[in-house]
Amino acid sequence: MITITRNSPLRCSFCGKDEKEVARLIGGPNVHICDGCVGTCNKILEATPAEFAGWDKMTDAQLLSGLKTAEATVEATRAVLQAQIEELRRRAISWEAIGKALGISRQAAWERFS
Numbered sequence: 001m002i003t004i005t006r007n008s009p010l011r012c013s014f015c016g017k018d019e020k021e022v023a024r025l026i027g028g029p030n031v032h033i034c035d036g037c038v039g040t041c042n043k044i045l046e047a048t049p050a051e052f053a054g055w056d057k058m059t060d061a062q063l064l065s066g067l068k069t070a071e072a073t074v075e076a077t078r079a080v081l082q083a084q085i086e087e088l089r090r091r092a093i094s095w096e097a098i099g100k101a102l103g104i105s106r107q108a109a110w111e112r113f114s
């Protein structure tokens with residue numbers, strides 16, 4: 001029999017809520033996403049045109065209305081990256097190796113993610 005003991009609850013990598021605060025938590029490689037964030041992602045996908053005609057073809061209102069969604073997407077992606085790096089650090093992977101994988105210096109990796 002295998003027993004897995006965790007000291008801290010699993011958290012959504014996007015919004016940070018723990019497993020007790022959400023209805024469902026779906027796991028991926030070193031990341032988790034809750035039902036609420038899946039719903040947000042679906043709204044983003046529905047709101048995004050299948051074919052992008054170019055920034056110059058969009059109205060001021062369209063550009064303005066998309067800002068919040070774009071920022072949320074950037075923040076969510078940043079949270080996934082941070083979670084991956086924290087897992088690597090938990091595994092005692094060096095800042096040197098993380099920097100090399102990102103194509104930046106050890107110092108730059110440390111400054112950006114520690």
Ligand SMILES: [Zn+2]
Nearest residue numbers: 012015034037
């Ligand atoms: Zn979430």
